[in-house]
Amino acid sequence: MPAESAPLVSVVIPAYNAGKTLAETLRSVSNQTYHNLEILVVDDGSSDGTFELASEYSLCDARVRVLHQANGGVARARNYALREANGSHVAPIDADDLWHPSKIELQLQALRRFPEGRAVAYNWFAAIDGNGVVSGHSRPVTEEGDVFSLLVRENFIANGSTPLMPRAEVLACGGYDPALRDQGAEGCEDLKLYLTLAERLPFAVAPAFLTGYRSTSGNMSSNAHRMLASHALVMAEVRQRHPHLAAAITAAEFDTARWYLKKAFLAGDRDQIRKVALLIAARFPMALATFGADWLRRSLRRSLRGGGTSSHLPNEGTSASVEIPESGTPFADRFAAMPAGIIEPRTAG
Numbered sequence: 001m002p003a004e005s006a007p008l009v010s011v012v013i014p015a016y017n018a019g020k021t022l023a024e025t026l027r028s029v030s031n032q033t034y035h036n037l038e039i040l041v042v043d044d045g046s047s048d049g050t051f052e053l054a055s056e057y058s059l060c061d062a063r064v065r066v067l068h069q070a071n072g073g074v075a076r077a078r079n080y081a082l083r084e085a086n087g088s089h090v091a092p093i094d095a096d097d098l099w100h101p102s103k104i105e106l107q108l109q110a111l112r113r114f115p116e117g118r119a120v121a122y123n124w125f126a127a128i129d130g131n132g133v134v135s136g137h138s139r140p141v142t143e144e145g146d147v148f149s150l151l152v153r154e155n156f157i158a159n160g161s162t163p164l165m166p167r168a169e170v171l172a173c174g175g176y177d178p179a180l181r182d183q184g185a186e187g188c189e190d191l192k193l194y195l196t197l198a199e200r201l202p203f204a205v206a207p208a209f210l211t212g213y214r215s216t217s218g219n220m221s222s223n224a225h226r227m228l229a230s231h232a233l234v235m236a237e238v239r240q241r242h243p244h245l246a247a248a249i250t251a252a253e254f255d256t257a258r259w260y261l262k263k264a265f266l267a268g269d270r271d272q273i274r275k276v277a278l279l280i281a282a283r284f285p286m287a288l289a290t291f292g293a294d295w296l297r298r299s300l301r302r303s304l305r306g307g308g309t310s311s312h313l314p315n316e317g318t319s320a321s322v323e324i325p326e327s328g329t330p331f332a333d334r335f336a337a338m339p340a341g342i343i344e345p346r347t348a349g
Contacts, residue, residue, distance in 0.1 A: 006036050009104055010087030010167060014077035016044040018095035019053055021214070024132070025095050026054070028212075030061045034104040039064045040081040041095075045071030050095075074160070075176035075189045082167065082175050090167045092190075097161040098132065098212030101335055107164040110204040113144070119204045120197050121164040122157050125211035126325035132332060134325045137209055144205055148198040152238060153248045154255075159213045160190035169201060180230050187223070187230035195238060207322060212331040224260035225275040231256050254280070254287040 011029050015022055022041070029039055041064060043051040051068055058064035069080055078092055091104060107121035127136040141156040150156065157163060173196040176189040235249050257280045264272035280288055325334065 006034075007089055007108075008087040009034070009037050009089045009091055009108075009164070010081070010085035011037055011039045012078055012081040012085070012090055012092040013039065013041045013095055014044055014074045014081070014092075015041055015046065015050050015054065015095035016071065016074075016077075017046045017048045018050050019046075019048040021096035022050060022053055023057060025093060025097060026057050026061070026064065028098040028101075029093065030063075031101050032099065032104050033102050034108065037063050037104070038085065038087055040085060041066045042077040042081050043068045044073070044077040045069065073178060073181040073186055075178040075181060075186075078189075079175040079178070082171060085167060087167055089164055090170055091164045093161040094159075094214075096214045097159070098128065098214070098331055099161075100208070100210040100212075102208075103206075103210040104164065106206040106208060106210065107204075110206045111164070113204055114202055118166060118169075119202045120166070120169075120194070121204045121206055122162055123206040123208055123210040125159060125162060125213040126209045126331055126334075128212045128214050128331045130214070132212065132214075132330055134212075134327050134329050134331055135215075136327060137325045140207065140209075140322065142205055142207060143203070145202045146198075147203045148195070149245065149248065151195055151198050151203075152235075152242070152245055153252050155191050155194075155252075157190075157194055159211065161213060162211045163194065165197065166201070169197060173197060173200075180233060183233065185226060185230040185233050187227040188234045189230075191231070192234045192237075195234070209323075209325050209334070224264050224269075224272045225279070228257055228260060228276065228279060250284075250287070254284045257284065 013022075013025065013029070018025075026039070026041070029037070039061065041054040041058075043054060043066065045068075051066065054064070054066045058066055065084075067080060067084060069077060074094075082090060089108075091107075093099060103123065107123065108117075110121045111117040111119050113119075124138045124140050126134045127138075129135050138158055139154075139156060141150075141154075143150055143156075170193065173193060175193070177192050178189075180186050180189055180192070232253065235253055239246055239249050257276060261273065261276045261280065264276055323334070325331070
């Protein structure tokens with residue numbers, strides 16, 4: 001591959017007390033079939049040896065550079081790496097998530113469908129547990145181009161470890177917003193950035209489940225009430241800029257709250273159930289009543305038909321050749337099942 005078509009990609013890994021998972025995350029980055037990477041690990045004031053682990057790993061992979069800051073949160077850690085990065089593109093990954101080996105390669109291929117590759121690439125993700133075993137997966141959205149309205153209605157990217165973004169555009173948007181953490185509402189910094197980028201850039205899809213998104217009781221996304229507060233702050237700004245989308249924003253907020261309530265129920269977290277249920281009742285009484293009535297009608301129809309549910313892919317436009325992650329299987333099992341070629345790195349000089 002010509003050097004000019006193999007850009008340097010800066011991988012950004014914010015890490016706070018990530019000693020248990022960081023090595024596995026780093027291996028999934030080091031093993032990318034696309035080699036022209038710089039890998040920036042930002043130790044966010046850890047106390048568990050994260051900095052030492054990352055420094056030791058850098059002896060095995062010279063592309064790894066370890067940075068350190070006093071604890072300031074994920075947004076400040078990512079922004080620090082953005083300032084220190086040299087790549088034309090940036091790819092963040094949290095210190096407990098995983099990538100399929102061909103993730104960056106396939107995303108760069110997706111960008112070529114747009115003039116000068118000026119776009120944001122995304123893919124689908126498999127939800128994994130603490131052992132890297134698949135427990136679910138994202139809806140396989142295939143939208144490209146102007147996705148802003150869809151992204152307002154549904155955060156189909158859904159995590160901070162998936163996109164490949166032009167670094168100059170991310171910096172022009174102001175990077176990740178640390179003010180959410182300062183307001184006690186850390187969690188939706190990534191969504192806020194994606195929405196800002198979607199107002200100015202097209203999005204491209206690499207249609208495969210290339211991110212392993214780890215969801216455990218201790219990570220940020222497990223705090224439903226805080227995540228909903230963060231989502232509300234982000235959406236309030238969008239509503240100010242795009243008042244014509246007010247109805248879609250309200251629907252998105254209600255659906256997001258319902259999703260976190262379901263998640264709290266499945267986890268048996270009574271405190272989160274109580275907080276989210278009270279929030280839904282207070283903020284969305286009409287939507288809750290409509291949803292309840294629709295659910296009751298559907299339940300009655302199923303009962304009259306004799307019960308049973310249908311099973312189908314969430315997105316009818318998804319190709320039948322797409323391999324859906326199977327719950328109960330290791331995310332790593334997908335690596336051998338989906339071979340990819342190699343894009344040669346750009347040579348120095």
